[in-house]
Amino acid sequence: MNRKAKEMNDKGKGHGVTDLGNNNFRVVSSTSGRTYRVWVHAYGTNQMACKCNCRWGYYTGSRGRRVVCSHVLAVQQYLAGQKTVSAWSSQQDAERQRRPMLDLGQGVTITVR
């Protein structure tokens, strides 16, 4: 799934995001029209933990892992506002951008420019 970081990020760009407060977001999928709930929690330096109630998110989150799916990436783009979020499947690729980085877990790092 690491290789799919960019693919997931591109997919996430079409989703509709609403801020529900308290680090909760509602994400409406551009492909299925389904509504998902994403929860974000920043911790440590340049790291963030996210959860999502989509099928993938439920599967990985229930195993105590940080969730990265197109819904989570849509929220990252929402939080970045006018800036552009790119998703990378390796820390090295992300570092090469020389931009602010955020480690989301699952081997995915985003950069903001």
Ligand SMILES: [Zn+2]
């Ligand atoms: Zn999701």
